[in-house]
Amino acid sequence: MIEIRNVSKNFFSLKALSGVSLRVPHGEVVGLLGPNGAGKTTLFKLIAGLLHPDSGTIRPANGRWPAIGYKPDRLLFPNKLRVSKYLALMANLCGLPPDSQEKAVFDALVEVDLISQANKRIGNCSKGMRQRLGLAQAMMGNPQLLLLDEPSNGLDPTGQAEMQALIKKLHAAGKTIMLSSHQLEEVTAVCTQLVILNSGQVHFQNSMVNALTISPHTLIQADRDLAEIAQIIQAQHPEIQVxxxxxxxxxxAMQLRREILALLLRSQYDVLHVEQKHVTLAEIYARAVQ
Structure with a gap:
Protein backbone atom coordinates (compact mmCIF):
# COMPACT_ATOMS: atom_id res chain seq x y z
CA MET A 1 0.00 0.00 0.00
CA ILE A 2 2.75 2.47 1.01
CA GLU A 3 6.44 2.36 0.06
CA ILE A 4 9.01 4.31 2.05
CA ARG A 5 12.45 4.62 0.48
CA ASN A 6 15.57 6.11 2.06
CA VAL A 7 13.60 8.70 4.03
CA SER A 8 15.49 11.09 6.27
CA LYS A 9 14.17 13.90 8.44
CA ASN A 10 16.11 16.37 10.56
CA PHE A 11 14.95 18.98 13.04
CA PHE A 12 17.87 21.41 13.08
CA SER A 13 20.75 19.32 14.51
CA LEU A 14 18.48 16.44 15.58
CA LYS A 15 18.42 13.52 13.13
CA ALA A 16 14.92 12.05 13.64
CA LEU A 17 15.04 9.57 10.73
CA SER A 18 18.01 8.44 8.68
CA GLY A 19 17.62 6.41 5.48
CA VAL A 20 14.44 4.60 6.53
CA SER A 21 13.06 2.13 3.98
CA LEU A 22 10.08 -0.13 4.56
CA ARG A 23 6.78 -1.29 3.07
CA VAL A 24 3.31 -1.11 4.55
CA PRO A 25 1.47 -3.93 2.73
CA HIS A 26 -2.26 -3.75 2.05
CA GLY A 27 -4.43 -5.46 4.66
CA GLU A 28 -1.66 -5.89 7.24
CA VAL A 29 -1.28 -4.62 10.81
CA VAL A 30 2.25 -3.24 11.05
CA GLY A 31 3.61 -2.86 14.58
CA LEU A 32 6.20 -0.13 15.00
CA LEU A 33 8.40 -0.65 18.06
CA GLY A 34 11.26 1.43 19.40
CA PRO A 35 12.40 3.43 22.42
CA ASN A 36 11.38 7.04 22.98
CA GLY A 37 13.03 9.24 20.38
CA ALA A 38 13.43 6.41 17.87
CA GLY A 39 11.45 8.33 15.22
CA LYS A 40 8.09 6.55 15.34
CA THR A 41 5.89 9.64 15.62
CA THR A 42 7.96 11.48 13.01
CA LEU A 43 7.43 8.59 10.60
CA PHE A 44 3.66 8.66 11.21
CA LYS A 45 3.52 12.39 10.55
CA LEU A 46 5.49 11.95 7.32
CA ILE A 47 3.11 9.25 6.08
CA ALA A 48 0.10 11.38 7.06
CA GLY A 49 1.53 14.35 5.14
CA LEU A 50 1.88 16.55 8.23
CA LEU A 51 5.64 16.70 7.63
CA HIS A 52 7.76 16.42 4.50
CA PRO A 53 10.95 14.36 4.30
CA ASP A 54 14.28 16.09 3.78
CA SER A 55 15.25 13.30 1.42
CA GLY A 56 13.81 10.03 0.15
CA THR A 57 10.27 9.26 -1.00
CA ILE A 58 6.97 8.10 0.49
CA ARG A 59 4.50 6.97 -2.13
CA PRO A 60 1.57 4.61 -2.65
CA ALA A 61 2.53 1.25 -4.13
CA ASN A 62 -0.22 1.38 -6.78
CA GLY A 63 0.21 5.06 -7.64
CA ARG A 64 -2.95 6.20 -5.85
CA TRP A 65 -2.92 7.53 -2.31
CA PRO A 66 -5.35 5.85 0.10
CA ALA A 67 -7.46 7.87 2.52
CA ILE A 68 -5.53 8.04 5.80
CA GLY A 69 -6.82 8.29 9.36
CA TYR A 70 -4.32 9.40 12.03
CA LYS A 71 -4.66 9.10 15.81
CA PRO A 72 -1.79 10.96 17.49
CA ASP A 73 -0.31 9.86 20.80
CA ARG A 74 -1.11 13.18 22.49
CA LEU A 75 -4.85 13.69 22.29
CA LEU A 76 -6.01 17.30 22.63
CA PHE A 77 -9.78 17.72 22.60
CA PRO A 78 -12.13 20.67 23.20
CA ASN A 79 -13.30 19.41 26.58
CA LYS A 80 -16.55 21.39 26.63
CA LEU A 81 -17.84 19.78 23.44
CA ARG A 82 -19.95 16.67 23.60
CA VAL A 83 -18.62 13.50 21.99
CA SER A 84 -21.12 13.40 19.11
CA LYS A 85 -20.77 17.13 18.41
CA TYR A 86 -17.01 16.83 18.21
CA LEU A 87 -17.23 13.94 15.74
CA ALA A 88 -19.77 15.91 13.71
CA LEU A 89 -17.21 18.71 13.51
CA MET A 90 -14.57 16.22 12.37
CA ALA A 91 -16.93 14.80 9.74
CA ASN A 92 -17.42 18.29 8.38
CA LEU A 93 -13.67 18.98 8.35
CA CYS A 94 -13.13 15.69 6.51
CA GLY A 95 -15.33 17.01 3.72
CA LEU A 96 -18.05 14.42 4.05
CA PRO A 97 -21.31 15.35 2.29
CA PRO A 98 -23.75 16.97 4.76
CA ASP A 99 -26.38 14.29 4.23
CA SER A 100 -23.92 11.52 5.22
CA GLN A 101 -22.28 13.14 8.23
CA GLU A 102 -24.85 12.04 10.80
CA LYS A 103 -24.56 8.42 9.69
CA ALA A 104 -20.77 8.63 9.69
CA VAL A 105 -20.78 9.89 13.28
CA PHE A 106 -23.23 7.18 14.35
CA ASP A 107 -21.22 4.44 12.63
CA ALA A 108 -17.98 5.63 14.25
CA LEU A 109 -19.57 5.73 17.71
CA VAL A 110 -20.92 2.21 17.25
CA GLU A 111 -17.56 0.96 15.96
CA VAL A 112 -15.66 2.13 19.06
CA ASP A 113 -18.50 1.35 21.50
CA LEU A 114 -19.16 4.97 22.50
CA ILE A 115 -22.78 5.21 21.38
CA SER A 116 -23.98 5.30 25.01
CA GLN A 117 -21.59 8.21 25.70
CA ALA A 118 -22.54 10.29 22.65
CA ASN A 119 -23.92 13.18 24.70
CA LYS A 120 -21.17 13.19 27.31
CA ARG A 121 -18.82 16.18 27.47
CA ILE A 122 -15.30 15.19 26.45
CA GLY A 123 -13.87 16.71 29.62
CA ASN A 124 -15.84 14.16 31.66
CA CYS A 125 -14.62 11.18 29.62
CA SER A 126 -12.19 8.64 31.03
CA LYS A 127 -8.78 7.99 29.48
CA GLY A 128 -10.15 4.89 27.77
CA MET A 129 -13.10 6.82 26.30
CA ARG A 130 -10.76 9.52 25.01
CA GLN A 131 -8.54 6.93 23.34
CA ARG A 132 -11.60 5.40 21.67
CA LEU A 133 -12.76 8.87 20.66
CA GLY A 134 -9.36 9.44 19.06
CA LEU A 135 -9.80 6.20 17.14
CA ALA A 136 -13.32 7.21 16.08
CA GLN A 137 -11.91 10.51 14.83
CA ALA A 138 -9.26 8.66 12.80
CA MET A 139 -11.94 6.44 11.27
CA MET A 140 -14.05 9.36 10.06
CA GLY A 141 -14.57 9.08 6.31
CA ASN A 142 -13.80 5.33 6.31
CA PRO A 143 -10.05 5.61 5.49
CA GLN A 144 -8.22 2.58 4.10
CA LEU A 145 -5.06 3.23 6.14
CA LEU A 146 -5.08 3.92 9.88
CA LEU A 147 -2.04 5.32 11.71
CA LEU A 148 -2.45 4.71 15.44
CA ASP A 149 0.22 6.23 17.67
CA GLU A 150 0.18 4.50 21.07
CA PRO A 151 -3.54 3.54 20.96
CA SER A 152 -3.40 1.84 24.39
CA ASN A 153 -1.29 4.44 26.15
CA GLY A 154 -2.53 5.05 29.70
CA LEU A 155 -5.23 2.38 29.61
CA ASP A 156 -5.80 -0.18 32.33
CA PRO A 157 -5.72 -3.92 31.40
CA THR A 158 -9.45 -3.93 30.60
CA GLY A 159 -9.08 -0.87 28.38
CA GLN A 160 -6.06 -2.41 26.66
CA ALA A 161 -8.01 -5.58 25.90
CA GLU A 162 -10.89 -3.53 24.50
CA MET A 163 -8.53 -1.54 22.26
CA GLN A 164 -6.90 -4.72 20.99
CA ALA A 165 -10.34 -6.15 20.18
CA LEU A 166 -11.19 -2.97 18.24
CA ILE A 167 -7.96 -3.16 16.22
CA LYS A 168 -8.59 -6.83 15.40
CA LYS A 169 -12.12 -5.94 14.31
CA LEU A 170 -10.84 -3.20 12.00
CA HIS A 171 -8.24 -5.56 10.55
CA ALA A 172 -10.91 -8.20 9.90
CA ALA A 173 -12.92 -5.51 8.08
CA GLY A 174 -10.02 -5.06 5.65
CA LYS A 175 -8.27 -2.01 7.07
CA THR A 176 -4.52 -1.56 6.76
CA ILE A 177 -3.20 -0.45 10.14
CA MET A 178 0.12 0.87 11.33
CA LEU A 179 0.46 1.25 15.08
CA SER A 180 3.23 2.20 17.47
CA SER A 181 3.37 0.77 20.95
CA HIS A 182 5.69 0.14 23.89
CA GLN A 183 3.57 -2.84 24.92
CA LEU A 184 5.07 -6.01 23.48
CA GLU A 185 2.02 -8.09 24.38
CA GLU A 186 -0.22 -5.76 22.36
CA VAL A 187 2.06 -5.93 19.33
CA THR A 188 2.22 -9.72 19.53
CA ALA A 189 -1.57 -9.98 19.88
CA VAL A 190 -2.68 -7.74 16.99
CA CYS A 191 0.19 -7.20 14.53
CA THR A 192 1.00 -9.24 11.44
CA GLN A 193 4.18 -7.33 10.55
CA LEU A 194 6.94 -6.03 12.82
CA VAL A 195 9.28 -3.05 12.38
CA ILE A 196 11.76 -1.95 15.06
CA LEU A 197 13.22 1.55 14.91
CA ASN A 198 16.16 2.81 16.91
CA SER A 199 17.99 6.13 16.57
CA GLY A 200 16.00 6.93 13.44
CA GLN A 201 16.91 3.74 11.57
CA VAL A 202 15.18 0.42 10.87
CA HIS A 203 16.93 -2.30 12.88
CA PHE A 204 14.46 -5.12 12.26
CA GLN A 205 11.67 -5.85 9.80
CA ASN A 206 9.81 -9.12 9.29
CA SER A 207 6.40 -10.72 9.43
CA MET A 208 5.28 -11.51 12.97
CA VAL A 209 5.02 -15.23 12.17
CA ASN A 210 8.59 -15.36 10.87
CA ALA A 211 9.89 -13.15 13.68
CA LEU A 212 8.54 -15.43 16.39
CA THR A 213 9.87 -18.62 14.74
CA ILE A 214 13.42 -17.28 14.44
CA SER A 215 16.13 -19.21 16.27
CA PRO A 216 14.25 -22.23 17.65
CA HIS A 217 16.06 -24.02 20.46
CA THR A 218 15.66 -26.85 22.92
CA LEU A 219 16.02 -26.21 26.64
CA ILE A 220 16.92 -29.06 28.99
CA GLN A 221 16.80 -28.55 32.74
CA ALA A 222 18.64 -30.91 35.10
CA ASP A 223 18.12 -31.38 38.84
CA ARG A 224 21.43 -29.73 39.83
CA ASP A 225 24.36 -27.69 38.56
CA LEU A 226 26.06 -29.18 35.48
CA ALA A 227 29.55 -27.79 36.09
CA GLU A 228 31.06 -31.29 36.51
CA ILE A 229 30.16 -32.36 32.96
CA ALA A 230 29.71 -29.00 31.24
CA GLN A 231 32.84 -29.41 29.09
CA ILE A 232 31.79 -32.90 27.99
CA ILE A 233 28.33 -31.65 26.99
CA GLN A 234 29.61 -28.62 25.12
CA ALA A 235 32.16 -30.76 23.27
CA GLN A 236 29.30 -32.59 21.55
CA HIS A 237 28.51 -29.59 19.31
CA PRO A 238 29.51 -25.89 19.10
CA GLU A 239 25.84 -24.82 19.30
CA ILE A 240 25.36 -26.32 22.77
CA GLN A 241 25.50 -23.97 25.76
CA VAL A 242 25.51 -24.94 29.43
CA ALA A 253 22.61 -29.35 17.90
CA MET A 254 18.86 -29.81 18.43
CA GLN A 255 19.18 -33.17 16.68
CA LEU A 256 21.40 -34.35 19.54
CA ARG A 257 18.67 -34.02 22.15
CA ARG A 258 18.42 -37.78 22.83
CA GLU A 259 22.19 -38.17 23.09
CA ILE A 260 22.41 -35.31 25.59
CA LEU A 261 19.56 -36.74 27.66
CA ALA A 262 21.28 -40.14 27.70
CA LEU A 263 24.54 -38.49 28.76
CA LEU A 264 22.78 -36.78 31.67
CA LEU A 265 21.19 -40.02 32.85
CA ARG A 266 24.50 -41.92 32.62
CA SER A 267 26.08 -39.17 34.73
CA GLN A 268 23.45 -39.67 37.46
CA TYR A 269 21.51 -36.46 36.70
CA ASP A 270 17.72 -36.32 36.73
CA VAL A 271 16.00 -34.43 33.88
CA LEU A 272 13.37 -32.08 35.26
CA HIS A 273 12.16 -30.40 32.09
CA VAL A 274 12.62 -30.49 28.30
CA GLU A 275 11.07 -27.71 26.22
CA GLN A 276 11.09 -26.68 22.57
CA LYS A 277 11.28 -22.87 22.51
CA HIS A 278 11.41 -19.95 20.11
CA VAL A 279 12.84 -16.48 20.48
CA THR A 280 10.45 -14.05 22.19
CA LEU A 281 9.48 -10.60 20.97
CA ALA A 282 11.23 -9.16 24.03
CA GLU A 283 14.49 -10.84 22.93
CA ILE A 284 14.11 -9.59 19.35
CA TYR A 285 13.47 -6.07 20.63
CA ALA A 286 16.41 -6.15 23.05
CA ARG A 287 18.82 -7.22 20.30
CA ALA A 288 17.52 -4.58 17.90
CA VAL A 289 17.83 -1.61 20.25
CA GLN A 290 20.96 -2.53 22.24
Missing amino acids: QGNQIQLRGQ
Whole structure:
Protein backbone atom coordinates (compact mmCIF):
# COMPACT_ATOMS: atom_id res chain seq x y z
CA MET A 1 0.00 0.00 0.00
CA ILE A 2 2.75 2.47 1.01
CA GLU A 3 6.44 2.36 0.06
CA ILE A 4 9.01 4.31 2.05
CA ARG A 5 12.45 4.62 0.48
CA ASN A 6 15.57 6.11 2.06
CA VAL A 7 13.60 8.70 4.03
CA SER A 8 15.49 11.09 6.27
CA LYS A 9 14.17 13.90 8.44
CA ASN A 10 16.11 16.37 10.56
CA PHE A 11 14.95 18.98 13.04
CA PHE A 12 17.87 21.41 13.08
CA SER A 13 20.75 19.32 14.51
CA LEU A 14 18.48 16.44 15.58
CA LYS A 15 18.42 13.52 13.13
CA ALA A 16 14.92 12.05 13.64
CA LEU A 17 15.04 9.57 10.73
CA SER A 18 18.01 8.44 8.68
CA GLY A 19 17.62 6.41 5.48
CA VAL A 20 14.44 4.60 6.53
CA SER A 21 13.06 2.13 3.98
CA LEU A 22 10.08 -0.13 4.56
CA ARG A 23 6.78 -1.29 3.07
CA VAL A 24 3.31 -1.11 4.55
CA PRO A 25 1.47 -3.93 2.73
CA HIS A 26 -2.26 -3.75 2.05
CA GLY A 27 -4.43 -5.46 4.66
CA GLU A 28 -1.66 -5.89 7.24
CA VAL A 29 -1.28 -4.62 10.81
CA VAL A 30 2.25 -3.24 11.05
CA GLY A 31 3.61 -2.86 14.58
CA LEU A 32 6.20 -0.13 15.00
CA LEU A 33 8.40 -0.65 18.06
CA GLY A 34 11.26 1.43 19.40
CA PRO A 35 12.40 3.43 22.42
CA ASN A 36 11.38 7.04 22.98
CA GLY A 37 13.03 9.24 20.38
CA ALA A 38 13.43 6.41 17.87
CA GLY A 39 11.45 8.33 15.22
CA LYS A 40 8.09 6.55 15.34
CA THR A 41 5.89 9.64 15.62
CA THR A 42 7.96 11.48 13.01
CA LEU A 43 7.43 8.59 10.60
CA PHE A 44 3.66 8.66 11.21
CA LYS A 45 3.52 12.39 10.55
CA LEU A 46 5.49 11.95 7.32
CA ILE A 47 3.11 9.25 6.08
CA ALA A 48 0.10 11.38 7.06
CA GLY A 49 1.53 14.35 5.14
CA LEU A 50 1.88 16.55 8.23
CA LEU A 51 5.64 16.70 7.63
CA HIS A 52 7.76 16.42 4.50
CA PRO A 53 10.95 14.36 4.30
CA ASP A 54 14.28 16.09 3.78
CA SER A 55 15.25 13.30 1.42
CA GLY A 56 13.81 10.03 0.15
CA THR A 57 10.27 9.26 -1.00
CA ILE A 58 6.97 8.10 0.49
CA ARG A 59 4.50 6.97 -2.13
CA PRO A 60 1.57 4.61 -2.65
CA ALA A 61 2.53 1.25 -4.13
CA ASN A 62 -0.22 1.38 -6.78
CA GLY A 63 0.21 5.06 -7.64
CA ARG A 64 -2.95 6.20 -5.85
CA TRP A 65 -2.92 7.53 -2.31
CA PRO A 66 -5.35 5.85 0.10
CA ALA A 67 -7.46 7.87 2.52
CA ILE A 68 -5.53 8.04 5.80
CA GLY A 69 -6.82 8.29 9.36
CA TYR A 70 -4.32 9.40 12.03
CA LYS A 71 -4.66 9.10 15.81
CA PRO A 72 -1.79 10.96 17.49
CA ASP A 73 -0.31 9.86 20.80
CA ARG A 74 -1.11 13.18 22.49
CA LEU A 75 -4.85 13.69 22.29
CA LEU A 76 -6.01 17.30 22.63
CA PHE A 77 -9.78 17.72 22.60
CA PRO A 78 -12.13 20.67 23.20
CA ASN A 79 -13.30 19.41 26.58
CA LYS A 80 -16.55 21.39 26.63
CA LEU A 81 -17.84 19.78 23.44
CA ARG A 82 -19.95 16.67 23.60
CA VAL A 83 -18.62 13.50 21.99
CA SER A 84 -21.12 13.40 19.11
CA LYS A 85 -20.77 17.13 18.41
CA TYR A 86 -17.01 16.83 18.21
CA LEU A 87 -17.23 13.94 15.74
CA ALA A 88 -19.77 15.91 13.71
CA LEU A 89 -17.21 18.71 13.51
CA MET A 90 -14.57 16.22 12.37
CA ALA A 91 -16.93 14.80 9.74
CA ASN A 92 -17.42 18.29 8.38
CA LEU A 93 -13.67 18.98 8.35
CA CYS A 94 -13.13 15.69 6.51
CA GLY A 95 -15.33 17.01 3.72
CA LEU A 96 -18.05 14.42 4.05
CA PRO A 97 -21.31 15.35 2.29
CA PRO A 98 -23.75 16.97 4.76
CA ASP A 99 -26.38 14.29 4.23
CA SER A 100 -23.92 11.52 5.22
CA GLN A 101 -22.28 13.14 8.23
CA GLU A 102 -24.85 12.04 10.80
CA LYS A 103 -24.56 8.42 9.69
CA ALA A 104 -20.77 8.63 9.69
CA VAL A 105 -20.78 9.89 13.28
CA PHE A 106 -23.23 7.18 14.35
CA ASP A 107 -21.22 4.44 12.63
CA ALA A 108 -17.98 5.63 14.25
CA LEU A 109 -19.57 5.73 17.71
CA VAL A 110 -20.92 2.21 17.25
CA GLU A 111 -17.56 0.96 15.96
CA VAL A 112 -15.66 2.13 19.06
CA ASP A 113 -18.50 1.35 21.50
CA LEU A 114 -19.16 4.97 22.50
CA ILE A 115 -22.78 5.21 21.38
CA SER A 116 -23.98 5.30 25.01
CA GLN A 117 -21.59 8.21 25.70
CA ALA A 118 -22.54 10.29 22.65
CA ASN A 119 -23.92 13.18 24.70
CA LYS A 120 -21.17 13.19 27.31
CA ARG A 121 -18.82 16.18 27.47
CA ILE A 122 -15.30 15.19 26.45
CA GLY A 123 -13.87 16.71 29.62
CA ASN A 124 -15.84 14.16 31.66
CA CYS A 125 -14.62 11.18 29.62
CA SER A 126 -12.19 8.64 31.03
CA LYS A 127 -8.78 7.99 29.48
CA GLY A 128 -10.15 4.89 27.77
CA MET A 129 -13.10 6.82 26.30
CA ARG A 130 -10.76 9.52 25.01
CA GLN A 131 -8.54 6.93 23.34
CA ARG A 132 -11.60 5.40 21.67
CA LEU A 133 -12.76 8.87 20.66
CA GLY A 134 -9.36 9.44 19.06
CA LEU A 135 -9.80 6.20 17.14
CA ALA A 136 -13.32 7.21 16.08
CA GLN A 137 -11.91 10.51 14.83
CA ALA A 138 -9.26 8.66 12.80
CA MET A 139 -11.94 6.44 11.27
CA MET A 140 -14.05 9.36 10.06
CA GLY A 141 -14.57 9.08 6.31
CA ASN A 142 -13.80 5.33 6.31
CA PRO A 143 -10.05 5.61 5.49
CA GLN A 144 -8.22 2.58 4.10
CA LEU A 145 -5.06 3.23 6.14
CA LEU A 146 -5.08 3.92 9.88
CA LEU A 147 -2.04 5.32 11.71
CA LEU A 148 -2.45 4.71 15.44
CA ASP A 149 0.22 6.23 17.67
CA GLU A 150 0.18 4.50 21.07
CA PRO A 151 -3.54 3.54 20.96
CA SER A 152 -3.40 1.84 24.39
CA ASN A 153 -1.29 4.44 26.15
CA GLY A 154 -2.53 5.05 29.70
CA LEU A 155 -5.23 2.38 29.61
CA ASP A 156 -5.80 -0.18 32.33
CA PRO A 157 -5.72 -3.92 31.40
CA THR A 158 -9.45 -3.93 30.60
CA GLY A 159 -9.08 -0.87 28.38
CA GLN A 160 -6.06 -2.41 26.66
CA ALA A 161 -8.01 -5.58 25.90
CA GLU A 162 -10.89 -3.53 24.50
CA MET A 163 -8.53 -1.54 22.26
CA GLN A 164 -6.90 -4.72 20.99
CA ALA A 165 -10.34 -6.15 20.18
CA LEU A 166 -11.19 -2.97 18.24
CA ILE A 167 -7.96 -3.16 16.22
CA LYS A 168 -8.59 -6.83 15.40
CA LYS A 169 -12.12 -5.94 14.31
CA LEU A 170 -10.84 -3.20 12.00
CA HIS A 171 -8.24 -5.56 10.55
CA ALA A 172 -10.91 -8.20 9.90
CA ALA A 173 -12.92 -5.51 8.08
CA GLY A 174 -10.02 -5.06 5.65
CA LYS A 175 -8.27 -2.01 7.07
CA THR A 176 -4.52 -1.56 6.76
CA ILE A 177 -3.20 -0.45 10.14
CA MET A 178 0.12 0.87 11.33
CA LEU A 179 0.46 1.25 15.08
CA SER A 180 3.23 2.20 17.47
CA SER A 181 3.37 0.77 20.95
CA HIS A 182 5.69 0.14 23.89
CA GLN A 183 3.57 -2.84 24.92
CA LEU A 184 5.07 -6.01 23.48
CA GLU A 185 2.02 -8.09 24.38
CA GLU A 186 -0.22 -5.76 22.36
CA VAL A 187 2.06 -5.93 19.33
CA THR A 188 2.22 -9.72 19.53
CA ALA A 189 -1.57 -9.98 19.88
CA VAL A 190 -2.68 -7.74 16.99
CA CYS A 191 0.19 -7.20 14.53
CA THR A 192 1.00 -9.24 11.44
CA GLN A 193 4.18 -7.33 10.55
CA LEU A 194 6.94 -6.03 12.82
CA VAL A 195 9.28 -3.05 12.38
CA ILE A 196 11.76 -1.95 15.06
CA LEU A 197 13.22 1.55 14.91
CA ASN A 198 16.16 2.81 16.91
CA SER A 199 17.99 6.13 16.57
CA GLY A 200 16.00 6.93 13.44
CA GLN A 201 16.91 3.74 11.57
CA VAL A 202 15.18 0.42 10.87
CA HIS A 203 16.93 -2.30 12.88
CA PHE A 204 14.46 -5.12 12.26
CA GLN A 205 11.67 -5.85 9.80
CA ASN A 206 9.81 -9.12 9.29
CA SER A 207 6.40 -10.72 9.43
CA MET A 208 5.28 -11.51 12.97
CA VAL A 209 5.02 -15.23 12.17
CA ASN A 210 8.59 -15.36 10.87
CA ALA A 211 9.89 -13.15 13.68
CA LEU A 212 8.54 -15.43 16.39
CA THR A 213 9.87 -18.62 14.74
CA ILE A 214 13.42 -17.28 14.44
CA SER A 215 16.13 -19.21 16.27
CA PRO A 216 14.25 -22.23 17.65
CA HIS A 217 16.06 -24.02 20.46
CA THR A 218 15.66 -26.85 22.92
CA LEU A 219 16.02 -26.21 26.64
CA ILE A 220 16.92 -29.06 28.99
CA GLN A 221 16.80 -28.55 32.74
CA ALA A 222 18.64 -30.91 35.10
CA ASP A 223 18.12 -31.38 38.84
CA ARG A 224 21.43 -29.73 39.83
CA ASP A 225 24.36 -27.69 38.56
CA LEU A 226 26.06 -29.18 35.48
CA ALA A 227 29.55 -27.79 36.09
CA GLU A 228 31.06 -31.29 36.51
CA ILE A 229 30.16 -32.36 32.96
CA ALA A 230 29.71 -29.00 31.24
CA GLN A 231 32.84 -29.41 29.09
CA ILE A 232 31.79 -32.90 27.99
CA ILE A 233 28.33 -31.65 26.99
CA GLN A 234 29.61 -28.62 25.12
CA ALA A 235 32.16 -30.76 23.27
CA GLN A 236 29.30 -32.59 21.55
CA HIS A 237 28.51 -29.59 19.31
CA PRO A 238 29.51 -25.89 19.10
CA GLU A 239 25.84 -24.82 19.30
CA ILE A 240 25.36 -26.32 22.77
CA GLN A 241 25.50 -23.97 25.76
CA VAL A 242 25.51 -24.94 29.43
CA GLN A 243 24.60 -22.50 32.17
CA GLY A 244 23.92 -23.60 35.72
CA ASN A 245 21.56 -26.53 35.54
CA GLN A 246 20.31 -25.74 32.02
CA ILE A 247 21.44 -26.90 28.58
CA GLN A 248 20.46 -25.01 25.43
CA LEU A 249 20.61 -26.71 22.04
CA ARG A 250 20.45 -24.51 18.92
CA GLY A 251 20.54 -25.19 15.19
CA GLN A 252 21.93 -28.60 14.24
CA ALA A 253 22.61 -29.35 17.90
CA MET A 254 18.86 -29.81 18.43
CA GLN A 255 19.18 -33.17 16.68
CA LEU A 256 21.40 -34.35 19.54
CA ARG A 257 18.67 -34.02 22.15
CA ARG A 258 18.42 -37.78 22.83
CA GLU A 259 22.19 -38.17 23.09
CA ILE A 260 22.41 -35.31 25.59
CA LEU A 261 19.56 -36.74 27.66
CA ALA A 262 21.28 -40.14 27.70
CA LEU A 263 24.54 -38.49 28.76
CA LEU A 264 22.78 -36.78 31.67
CA LEU A 265 21.19 -40.02 32.85
CA ARG A 266 24.50 -41.92 32.62
CA SER A 267 26.08 -39.17 34.73
CA GLN A 268 23.45 -39.67 37.46
CA TYR A 269 21.51 -36.46 36.70
CA ASP A 270 17.72 -36.32 36.73
CA VAL A 271 16.00 -34.43 33.88
CA LEU A 272 13.37 -32.08 35.26
CA HIS A 273 12.16 -30.40 32.09
CA VAL A 274 12.62 -30.49 28.30
CA GLU A 275 11.07 -27.71 26.22
CA GLN A 276 11.09 -26.68 22.57
CA LYS A 277 11.28 -22.87 22.51
CA HIS A 278 11.41 -19.95 20.11
CA VAL A 279 12.84 -16.48 20.48
CA THR A 280 10.45 -14.05 22.19
CA LEU A 281 9.48 -10.60 20.97
CA ALA A 282 11.23 -9.16 24.03
CA GLU A 283 14.49 -10.84 22.93
CA ILE A 284 14.11 -9.59 19.35
CA TYR A 285 13.47 -6.07 20.63
CA ALA A 286 16.41 -6.15 23.05
CA ARG A 287 18.82 -7.22 20.30
CA ALA A 288 17.52 -4.58 17.90
CA VAL A 289 17.83 -1.61 20.25
CA GLN A 290 20.96 -2.53 22.24
